[in-house]
Amino acid sequence: MPIEVLMPALSPTMEEGTLSKWLKAEGDPVSAGDILAEIETDKATMEVEAVDEGVLGKIMVADGTENVKVNTPIAMILEEGEDKSALDAAAKGDKTPEKSEAKSEDKAEAPKEEASEENGDDDTEKPAGPPLAATPLLKPDDDPEIPDGTEMVKTSVREALRDAMAEEMRRDEAVFVMGEEVAEYQGAYKVTQGLLQEFGDMRVIDTPITEHGFTGLGVGAALTGLKPIVEFMTFNFAMQAMDQIINSAAKTLYMSGGQMGCPIVFRGPNGAAARVAAQHSQDYSAWYSQIPGLKVVMPWTAADAKGLLKAAIRDPNPVVFLENEMLYGQSFDVPKLDDYVLPIGKAKIARPGTDATIVSWGIGMTYAVKAAEALDEMGISAELIDLRTIRPLDIDTVIESVKKTGRCVTVEEGWPICSVSSEIAKQVQEKAFDWLDAPILSITGKDVPMPYAANLEVLAKPSVPELIEAVKAVCYR
Amino acid sequence: MATKAQKTSETASKSRTRSAKAKSDAKKPASADTPPALTEDQERHAYREMLLIRRFEEKAGQMYGMGLIGGFCHLYIGQEAVVIGMQMALEEGDQVITGYRDHGHMLACGMDPKGVMAELTGRRGGLSKGKGGSMHMFSREKDFYGGHGIVGAQVSLGNGIAFANRYRKNDRVCLTYFGDGAANQGQVYESFNMASLWKLPVVFVIENNKYAMGTSTQRATAQGDFSQRGASFDIEGEQVDGMDVRAVREAGLRAVERCRKGEGPYILEMITYRYRGHSMSDPAKYRSKEEVQKMRTENDPIERVRVRMIDRGLASEDDLKAVDKEVRGIVGEAAEFAQTDPEPDVSELYTDILR
Ligand SMILES: Cc1ncc(C[n+]2csc(CCOP(=O)(O)OP(=O)(O)O)c2C)c(N)n1
Ligand SMILES: [Mg+2]
Numbered sequence: 001m002p003i004e005v006l007m008p009a010l011s012p013t014m015e016e017g018t019l020s021k022w023l024k025a026e027g028d029p030v031s032a033g034d035i036l037a038e039i040e041t042d043k044a045t046m047e048v049e050a051v052d053e054g055v056l057g058k059i060m061v062a063d064g065t066e067n068v069k070v071n072t073p074i075a076m077i078l079e080e081g082e083d084k085s086a087l088d089a090a091a092k093g094d095k096t097p098e099k100s101e102a103k104s105e106d107k108a109e110a111p112k113e114e115a116s117e118e119n120g121d122d123d124t125e126k127p128a129g130p131p132l133a134a135t136p137l138l139k140p141d142d143d144p145e146i147p148d149g150t151e152m153v154k155t156s157v158r159e160a161l162r163d164a165m166a167e168e169m170r171r172d173e174a175v176f177v178m179g180e181e182v183a184e185y186q187g188a189y190k191v192t193q194g195l196l197q198e199f200g201d202m203r204v205i206d207t208p209i210t211e212h213g214f215t216g217l218g219v220g221a222a223l224t225g226l227k228p229i230v231e232f233m234t235f236n237f238a239m240q241a242m243d244q245i246i247n248s249a250a251k252t253l254y255m256s257g258g259q260m261g262c263p264i265v266f267r268g269p270n271g272a273a274a275r276v277a278a279q280h281s282q283d284y285s286a287w288y289s290q291i292p293g294l295k296v297v298m299p300w301t302a303a304d305a306k307g308l309l310k311a312a313i314r315d316p317n318p319v320v321f322l323e324n325e326m327l328y329g330q331s332f333d334v335p336k337l338d339d340y341v342l343p344i345g346k347a348k349i350a351r352p353g354t355d356a357t358i359v360s361w362g363i364g365m366t367y368a369v370k371a372a373e374a375l376d377e378m379g380i381s382a383e384l385i386d387l388r389t390i391r392p393l394d395i396d397t398v399i400e401s402v403k404k405t406g407r408c409v410t411v412e413e414g415w416p417i418c419s420v421s422s423e424i425a426k427q428v429q430e431k432a433f434d435w436l437d438a439p440i441l442s443i444t445g446k447d448v449p450m451p452y453a454a455n456l457e458v459l460a461k462p463s464v465p466e467l468i469e470a471v472k473a474v475c476y477r
Numbered sequence: 478m479a480t481k482a483q484k485t486s487e488t489a490s491k492s493r494t495r496s497a498k499a500k501s502d503a504k505k506p507a508s509a510d511t512p513p514a515l516t517e518d519q520e521r522h523a524y525r526e527m528l529l530i531r532r533f534e535e536k537a538g539q540m541y542g543m544g545l546i547g548g549f550c551h552l553y554i555g556q557e558a559v560v561i562g563m564q565m566a567l568e569e570g571d572q573v574i575t576g577y578r579d580h581g582h583m584l585a586c587g588m589d590p591k592g593v594m595a596e597l598t599g600r601r602g603g604l605s606k607g608k609g610g611s612m613h614m615f616s617r618e619k620d621f622y623g624g625h626g627i628v629g630a631q632v633s634l635g636n637g638i639a640f641a642n643r644y645r646k647n648d649r650v651c652l653t654y655f656g657d658g659a660a661n662q663g664q665v666y667e668s669f670n671m672a673s674l675w676k677l678p679v680v681f682v683i684e685n686n687k688y689a690m691g692t693s694t695q696r697a698t699a700q701g702d703f704s705q706r707g708a709s710f711d712i713e714g715e716q717v718d719g720m721d722v723r724a725v726r727e728a729g730l731r732a733v734e735r736c737r738k739g740e741g742p743y744i745l746e747m748i749t750y751r752y753r754g755h756s757m758s759d760p761a762k763y764r765s766k767e768e769v770q771k772m773r774t775e776n777d778p779i780e781r782v783r784v785r786m787i788d789r790g791l792a793s794e795d796d797l798k799a800v801d802k803e804v805r806g807i808v809g810e811a812a813e814f815a816q817t818d819p820e821p822d823v824s825e826l827y828t829d830i831l832r
Contacts, residue, residue, distance in 0.1 A: 008542025011758035012549075032535055033554075033752070033773070044760035049753075051539045071543055176644070202644065208674070213633050213667025220574075220637020223622055226644060247627050248634060255613035256623070257606030258829035292830050316832040 002086050003052050005036065005075040007061070007068045010046040017041045018066045019074060028056045030077060037074070054079045057087050140345035140394065143307075152333035160302035160334055161191050161267075161323065164309035165229060167339070169199050172227065175313055178205040178218060179231030179268070188233045189269060189328055215241035215266070219248045219318075222264040227313060232268035235284050235322065249318040250293030265312045267321035270298070271363055271413050274326070275457060278449035283414035285362070288320040289391040289423070295344055296391040298322040298362035302332035304388055307342030315344060324363045347394035349401070353383035356407035356471050359398055359424055361387035364412045364462070367443070371411075371467040380475055390420055395427045402428055406437035407474040411467050416444040438474035443467045512723040517791045519565065523722045524782045525800050526564075527557035530581040531779060532801075532808045533590055534753075537580065537597055541757045545816060546597045550611050553581035555752040558778035559684055560585040562725025563652055563745075566733050570647075574622040574635040575654035577612035578684075578751075582654065586619040590807055594815035602818040606825055628689075629662030631655060632681070636668045639679035639742075650678045650736040658689020660703050669710040669742070676741035680732045681707070683744065684719065686751045691763040704746035714744025720776045750776070 007017065018040040024030055030050045037048045057078040061068055068074065076087055155163070169175045176199075181188045183196040183206040196204040207214040211232065218228040232238045238245065249262045272281035288296045295317055299305040305323070312319035334340070350365065351372055360368040365386050372382040383401050387394065402408050408428055410421040421442035428440055443462045450460055515523065534552040541550045553560075556578075564585040567573075575582045583593050588604060596603030597611050604614045612626040622638055625631040635653030642649045659665065660683055672679050683703045687694055694701055704714035718724040725747065732743040750772045754761040761769075786792040 006543055008539070009544045010542060012547060014758075032532070041758070043758065044762070046754075046758075046760050048542070049535070049538065051535045208667075208670055210667040210670065212664045213636070213671055216630060216633020216664060216668070217637040217640055217671060220622070220634035220639075221641040221644070222637070223634065224572075224638055224641040226641050243627055243630060244633060248625070248630055252613075252615070252623070253832065254829045255605055255609040256615035256829075257604065257608050259605075259617050260615050260622070261832045295831070 002057055002076040002078050002082060003054065004073040005048070005050075005077060007039070007070050007072045007074050008048055009041075009070040010039065010048075011041045011043050014041045014043075014070060016067050016069045019061050019063065019068050020045060021063050022059055024056045026056055026059055030054060030056055039068075050077070052077055052079070054082070057082075057084065140392075141343040143342055143346065143348070144340070146335045146337070151336040153336050154331045155302045155306075155334040156329055156331045157299075157302045157305050157323070158189070158191055158193075158328040160306035160332075161309055162193055162195070164306045164313070165192070166195060166198065168310055168313040169195070169203060172313075174225065175227045175229065176203040176205065177229040177231060178207050178214060180207055180209055180233045182206060182231050187231070189325060191323075191328070192231065211237050211240035212244065215244040216248065218264055219244050219252075219262060222249070222262045222318070223252065223260050225263070227263045227265075229265045229267060229313060232266065234273075234280060234325070235268055235270040236280050236282055238266065238268070238284070245288075245294075245318070245320070246291055250291050253317070254293060261316050262318045263316045264318045265309070265315075265321055266318070267309070267312075268323060269325040269328070270322035271324050272326075272445075272450055272457075272461065275452060275454065276450075277452040281450035283322075283412070283445065284320075285322055285390050285412070286414050286419050286423075288322075289393075289420060291391075293318065294391060295319045295389065296322065297344060297389050299388055300327065300350075300362055300365040300386055302330070303334045303340070304342060304348070304386075306334055307340045308344060308388060310339075310341045311344050314341070319344070322362060326363055327366075342388075345389045345392040345394055347385050347387045347389070347397040349383065349397070350386040351382070351384040353381040353405070355381045355405055356409060356475055357383050357385060357398065357401040357405045358467070358471065359385045359387065359408065359410045360412060361390060361420075362412075367411050367462055367464050367467050370464045371471065374464070374468055375471055378472070378477070380471060380477065382471060393423070393427070395424070395431065398424060398428060399432050402432045403435045406435055407471075408436070408440045409443065409467065409470045409474060410440070411443040411462055413445045413461055416442065416447055419444055438476065441470040441474055443470050512721065512727040515723055515726070519726075520782055520786050520789075520791055521800075523558075523561050523565070523726075524779065524786065524797070525804065526561045526585060527722065527779045527782065528801060528804045529590070529807065530554075530557045530560070530584050532804050533584060533594070533811070534580060536808045536812050537594065538753065538757060540594075540598065540812060540815070546611070546757075547599065548610060549577065550597065550757045551578040551755065552753045552757070553578055553751070555772065555778070556684060556686060556719065556747075556749045557581060558722040558725055558781075559682070559719045559747045559749055560654075562719075562722040563680075563682060563729045565722075565726045566729030567650070567652070568733075570620060570649050571733070572620040572622055572638050572642075572649060572651040573654070574631045574638060574651065575624070576628060576631055576656060576659060577624070577626050578656070579612065579614065579624045583614055583616070583619075583621060583624075586616065586621045588614070588616050588619050588621060590811040591814040594808075594811040595818050598815040598818075599820060600815060600818035601821045601825070602814065606829075607821040608825065608829065629655065629659045629664050632659065632662070632665045632668045635679055635681075636672050636677055639672065639677035640675065642678050643675065648678075648737050650680060650733050652680050652682055652733075654682045654684060656689060657683065657685040657687065657694050657703060658692065658697065660685075660706060661689075661698060665706075666710070669707050669712055672742040673707070673710040673712050676739060678736040678739070679742045680729070680736055681712075681714075681742060681744045683746045684749055685746055686749050688751070688755070688763070690755045690759070691761075693763065702746070704744055707742070707744045712742050712744055714746060716746045716748055719747030719749030720772075720778045720781065722778060722782060
């Protein structure tokens with residue numbers, strides 16, 4: 001049977017084009033790869049190549065014809081052994097010309113119908129109302145019970161992080177840590193202290209200063225099933241590696257249809273340290289939290305740092321674990337348990353209260369705690385929620401609290417525009433609008449690069465008085 | 478010569494390691510030292526595998542033209558000898574990673590043509606369930622690590638795969654393919670450094686097809702001999718006639734062997750050519766028709782095997798026609814499947830984001 005040659009779409013947007021010129025004439029032999037004609041697309045002049053062998057039997061659209069719709073038959077190719085009579089037969093409709101392709105209309109519709117039939121589920125059909133967090137998640141577990149009488153050990157956040165890594169490395173051979181100065185130097189901030197001595201240089205790896213390259217290397221190793229912990233000396237430098245974190249680590253599971261997971265932890269200090277100015281003082285929590293395929297954890301206390309880092313290392317997904325240099329030296333009670341693992345995605349009520357909800361996470365909690373103490377003295381009882389994980393966001397815990405207090409203030413060191421606070425405010429008004437007795441306020445870092453001068457640096461960060469004022473304002477006090 | 482040639486193996490003399498010849502047209506590989514002949518089985522295998530890629534890609538191009546394949550579609554036509562020759566140098570369990578011009582690599586790795594084609598059309602039976610598309614496909618089973626759309630990203634990732642081999646103390650080797658354009662990315666050199674520093678078992682296969690989209694290597698690169706790009710990192714390399722599957726295989730065997738023995742990375746610059754535009758919507762006005770035609774008629778990798786087989790009396794025209802028929806059958810089936818297979822279920826929108 002003769003083979004139809006169809007007007008091709010030669011750009012992602014082309015719907016019709018001009019058939020500029022035939023380069024073969026009727027009766028010419030053609031073989032695969034021969035250029036049959038030139039066409040003009042919406043963008044350029046392109047060549048149409050033959051895919052089949054045979055003889056150009058008939059040209060159906062002449063040179064110079066404009067507005068030829070994509071998929072219009074433009075010529076017929078006769079296969080070996082066929083003559084012109086085959087064309088006539090085809091034209092008379094005795095036999096439909098062989099088409100190796102389905103009509104393009106079919107492809108769009110048919111499968112869709114099928115899908116909705118199979119589903120029979122209303123929710124999937126309605127385009128409106130997708131889940132707010134793109135990733136539907138199982139409800140996170142509660143924190144594990146700490147048995148009565150468990151010894152509490154005052155531990156710095158730095159030690160807690162180190163202990164978490166050491167415990168997980170003992171537990172699983174596939175876990176290793178890499179980064180600049182993590183091994184011989186014992187960590188730029190001493191978080192990896194002692195790991196080289198215990199685990200050796202195959203598992204505690206000093207890298208060159210090459211963020212993009214070593215992040216990609218870590219991601220590649222994770223795709224094979226190893227479980228790298230990639231330490232960034234600070235997250236400021238991870239911008240060099242952003243592409244590998246987002247395009248490779250976060251998206252590969254999806255793009256591979258679920259085949260290639262990426263069990264990796266990216267960790268290191270994030271946010272402002274002290275007097276290091278703009279390039280070394282940025283909070284990335286909002287950046288990473290936007291990315292489907294990542295989990296983003298930002299602990300405050302040593303116990304949470306330990307339990308959540310252990311969870312992050314065990315997690316089969318890429319986890320961005322945002323620490324803070326200012327917290328490394330702070331000590332908190334950590335339960336002395338063999339295996340203290342906390343659920344990722346679960347907020348914690350750090351302090352119960354009745355009059356207003358303060359939401360924060362990481363270093364932001366230091367402002368929240370001080371403000372709450374001061375507010376107490378003014379007779380305002382603030383409930384403090386420590387998100388601990390930003391993605392997936394445990395909005396339920398926030399909503400529950402807001403339904404009780406009717407008021408919500410967030411505090412973070414990050415910039416105000418498109419911040420984590422913006423997201424919380426959006427979700428709270430969506431889900432608890434009727435319970436709100438005041439607008440939601442956010443205290444954030446100022447909308448400026450971090451200045452160096454001591455006085456300006458203080459001004460650029462959120463402050464406890466600002467937070468106190470905001471809580472008073474939503475309480476109309 | 479900047480590299481410290483380790484002329485230990487008996488084949489090393491064949492290594493065409495050479496000094497940099499800046500901005501020169503890529504070297505026309507010396508025909509003087511003809512690579513070792515392939516056996517009848519190997520010739521047959523190479524012919525069939527290359528033809529499968531060629532026919533598959535022609536079909537993909539046609540289906541793109543019909544609107545059945547969307548977005549970007551980068552065809553591998555002309556470069557078939559590179560992946561087929563390299564694949565002939567690999568052992569079971571060795572890994573492959575490449576960029577977005579990946580259909581040929583996947584077929585060479587033995588991935589199902591139906592699954593590849595159905596991914597191109599965005600159907601549920603595609604290798605990524607229709608969620609990856611032309612540039613993003615993977616196969617754990619075949620040790621194929623993608624399929625990456627960001628130029629150069631696969632080079633760092635390939636290092637990680639090689640690192641994992643070393644970490645696990647196995648003797649597998651990772652082939653990391655990238656283009657002449659990708660070779661100008663910074664992370665490539667970060668990767669060269671670490672690969673050499675840690676003696677990672679990785680062969681960097683630079684597919685120099687002379688163009689990165691519309692930019693010829695002359696216009697984009699200060700030093701045109703990509704095989705010497707590892708010199709600052711003590712990585713040896715050589716240029717290979719990427720249009721001759723025998724030469725590719727021979728160089729590949731040596732490079733892979735070195736890596737397997739723990740001698741660290743190696744660079745193979747494949748001098749090759751793509752016949753089609755960069756992607757389906759590229760009119761390729763940056764080069765002359767004559768240039769393309771000359772390559773096609775004088776240097777076609779498939780034609781070269783075909784002629785050899787006939788000349789050596791290893792096959793008759795009819796035998797080869799039968800191979801073509803068989804291959805067309807496979808491609809036809811793949812195309813059929815890729816059009817009849819339904820689109821992914823809408824519920825797939827929210828799956829595979831996290832585990
Ligand atoms: C980081 C990045 N920059 C730009 C692009 C757009 N782009 C896609 S392919 C390409 C050319 C690459 O050429 P080359 O590495 O020689 O590979 P070839 O296409 O010849 O196989 C460009 C610029 C991209 N995908 N990623
Ligand atoms: Mg190129």
